[in-house]
Amino acid sequence: MIPVRGFEGRVVAVLGLGRSGLSAARGLREGGADVLCWDDNPATRAAAIAEGFESRDLAQSGGFDGVDWLVVSPGIAHLYPVANPAVAAAWEAGVPVDNDIGLFFRSLGSGAWDEYDQPPKVVAVTGSNGKSTTSALIHHILTEAGRESQLAGNIGRGVLDIDPPGDGGVVVLELSSYQTDLARALTPDLAVFTNLSPDHLDRHGGMGGYFAAKRRLFAEGAPDRCIVGVDEPEGRFLANQLMEAREDARVIRVSSGTRLGGPGWDVFARKGFLSETRKGRQVASIDLRSVRGLPGAHNHQNACAAYATARALMLPPKVIEAALHSFEGLPHRSQIVAEVGGVRYVNDSKATNVDATLKALQAFPRIRWVCGGLMKDGGLGGLAAGLPNVVKAYVIGREAATFALGLPGVDAQVCTDMATAVAHASAEARDGEVVLLAPAAASFDQYDNFEQRGTDFASCVRAALDM
The missing domain is CATH 3.90.190.20 (Mur ligase, C-terminal domain)
Incomplete structure (x- = not known):
């Protein structure tokens, strides 16, 4: 577990007690906070009470009396199409609203990192489609390469349920727009944008709000390196916004179906072949047609994003290629x-x-x-x-x-x-x-x-x- 830091002796309310909400409550308590919980589902509330948490209906009058912070689970609307009554009550009471992703980023580092040869890194993956497969594939490649890796977020474990990463460890997070939209801290070392297509538009007030929620991971997080799918206009816009110059290798462009060129760092797939180019020259190539767990152009895009991330983490192409062939895919995704x-x-x-x-x-x-x-x-x-x-x-x-x-x-x-x-x-x-x-x-x-x-x-x- 990652103990949540910065709330010792303060009262923090948690709204929504599913996997991420209950995990946040435990992490807050481990870090020394006094935790109040609420969920509209009586059975879920009862489970939290059985763990020793106090329950309070936050939407009622006086629900935020004495409360310093509110943590909201991702499934609960905080703005569109209409704010949850408890969230609106927090605004009225002047209580800051956050989520478990924000708590994770503000709490991850520890003094032990000063003794590590290689500080741990966080890879955060977002996008409309393919983010689960891409996240799982990055985790698989790292594991096959002998690197310590943990998979969490919108897939696998809750972000605060993971173990504190060790020397050179990597945390791979899949983050939905619900999670990136509200988090007050977003500081990954590497950030990945797979693609964008219309989804969850009611929750974000339209396509612009949806893209803005994804973009926060890059604009506010200031990652050291960004891997950006450029097959849609929004991806091309994002990559362009992040670049300081054409040859800026801090941005790796990714495509499935389009041959990318130029002086920067690109990874693309065409006709079943993945190519990595730097400064206009091909430096590696992989035949994806025989990779059984990644069929189709959409999975080739996932492979390109995962490959680019692994290369940014200094893994050699041959190691990555071997891991691609041993990847069996995720349940319910091809x-x-x-x-x-x-x-x-x-x-x-x-x-x-x-x-x-x-x-x-x-x-x-x-x-x-x-x-x-x-x-x-x-x-x-x-x-x-x-x-x-x-x-x-x-x-x-x-x-x-x-x-x-x-x-x-x-x-x-x-x-x-x-x-x-x-x-x-x-x-x-x-x-x-x-x-x-x-x-x-x-x-x-x-x-x-x-x-x-x-x-x-x-x-x-x-x-x-x-x-």
Whole structure:
């Protein structure tokens, strides 16, 4: 655990007692703070009380009497579409609002670091799509190279649950826009921006607010080195803003599909080959086509970002290449769950928006596509470039019929439930095809989360194949 520093003897309130909130409460108590907790869920409150925490409804009159600081869990809105009543009450009471990421960065360093040969480093990864895979891949490369590494944040453990890093240790954090938006301290050594596509727009008041939340990691954190995906205008803008000159090697540009050139430091993938260039000259190359755990151009972008990060941490290309080949991928993200009779079954349940789903559709040439769920704003028009790869769609969810109407020119069967969709897809699939779950929709109409949906897909595949 990372004890939270700077609040000894002060009263800190924690709003939201999920994984990150309860972790923050424990870290605050370990650091000497007096902690008050609140969650609207009675069962969650009871669990915190069982650990000895005091509970107080912060939104009630006098809820912030004597409180010095408020820590808010990432799932709780603090501005758009409307501030949580407890957050608004904190503003009125003049109580500063922070989150566990801010506490982590202000508390990570310790006096023991003065005795280390190599001070620990923090790598922070953000973006719309691919940040989980990129973070896990960086962690995997470091581990395979024999470097101490811990994975936390929006993936793995809560940031304050990790062990204090040792000599030369690396902490890899996946950070969502909910986390970067509110943190009062953001000071990673290396920061990674994967890409940007519309998502969580209601929470950030539109696309500009969403990008601004991501940009805070770079503008306010002042990392020593930035790895920036430049396949969207926002990434190109960000890279340009961070550069002091064309040859500024503190910014490593990353692309999937575009050959980058110039006097700086670039990593890009084209036609399945990763290239690293410096000062306009290629210094390393890796054939990604045989890397089984990273199929498709979107995963090649993840590979480029992870490779660039590992190179910035002084790892040699051959070590990185070997680690790429041993990476098995993450559950629910282009995860191969079975391969029978020449048919591959891929679980990409995390593809909850149109952009992520388009990249999944473009990763395979002949697809039996399981899709649908709780549709998001913006429609399905952005999938058009990937639809030629679809042999047939099998649509699930309460809005299955409406979803199917949004797929012009696609042979679409309304199945409603996962078992029916997988049964039909597996029965009709032929050698060389892929049965792909890439929903292009949220899961909440039928499942608690995308993980539960992906797990159900895998179970239905095993049942259909009698495995």
